[in-house]
Amino acid sequence: MNMAIELADIHPEVIRAYGMVLRAESILADPYSYGKRINKARLTKARNFFYKKKKQHLGELSQEESIALYTMLDKADHEGAA
Numbered sequence: 001m002n003m004a005i006e007l008a009d010i011h012p013e014v015i016r017a018y019g020m021v022l023r024a025e026s027i028l029a030d031p032y033s034y035g036k037r038i039n040k041a042r043l044t045k046a047r048n049f050f051y052k053k054k055k056q057h058l059g060e061l062s063q064e065e066s067i068a069l070y071t072m073l074d075k076a077d078h079e080g081a082a
Contacts, residue, residue, distance in 0.1 A: 007076055010069070011057035017050040018073045 024043040027033050054061070054069070061069065 007072055010073070011053070013053045014050070014057050015073065015076070017046070017053040019077070020046040021050050022077060 021043070024039070024046040028036075028039040028043050033039055058069070
């Protein structure tokens with residue numbers, strides 16, 4: 001599958017799921033957060049949800065397409081779009 005992914009083509013559920021992963025990673029990395037086991041579970045759940053939505057809306061992606069997707073979502077998050 002050779003497709004160019006653009007931010008406008010990404011389903012809002014995929015963008016929202018990626019935001020959940022970023023928030024879970026942030027909470028886990030916070031030295032003042034409590035419940036490390038709970039926070040690890042939150043991160044696992046968020047990642048699984050993201051993978052499910054990514055596969056549901058974008059299908060199977062090649063490694064290059066996955067990297068492009070992560071790069072685009074990360075860039076959009078830093079710009080405040082996600």
